[in-house]
Amino acid sequence: MVLTLAALIASITVFVLAIFLGFELISKVPPTLHTPLMSGANAISGITIVGALILSNAAFNDGDPGRAATLAFIALVMATINCVGGFMVTNRMLEMIAGKRRRKKGGD
Numbered sequence: 001m002v003l004t005l006a007a008l009i010a011s012i013t014v015f016v017l018a019i020f021l022g023f024e025l026i027s028k029v030p031p032t033l034h035t036p037l038m039s040g041a042n043a044i045s046g047i048t049i050v051g052a053l054i055l056s057n058a059a060f061n062d063g064d065p066g067r068a069a070t071l072a073f074i075a076l077v078m079a080t081i082n083c084v085g086g087f088m089v090t091n092r093m094l095e096m097i098a099g100k101r102r103r104k105k106g107g108d
Contacts, residue, residue, distance in 0.1 A: 042090070045083040052076035 056072035059065045 042083050042086040045079045045086065048075060048079035049083065052079060 052072045052075040056065075056069055056076065059068035059072060
C-alpha cells in the first residue's frame, strides 16, 4: 500500500476536522445528557473490544503475530479501560440520582 502526499493531506484534514467537530459537539451538550452519552460511548468501546479480539485471533492464526497482535492488544486494553471506567461513572451518576429521589420521597 502506497500512501501518496494527497492521500496523507486528505487524511490529516479529515482527522483535524473531526477533532474540531467533536469538541464543538461535546461542548454544547448539557450536563444532564452526559450520562446517556457515556452509555453510547461504552457501546462503541464494546464494539472495539470485539474487533480487537477478532483481529488478535486472526493475527495469531497467521503464525507471525507481529504488529497486528500488538495493536490489537493495545486497542483491547484501552477499550476495556474506557468501557469499565464509563460504566463506573454511569453507575455512580445513577446512584446519585436515585439517592436524591429516595430522600425526596422519604422527606414528604
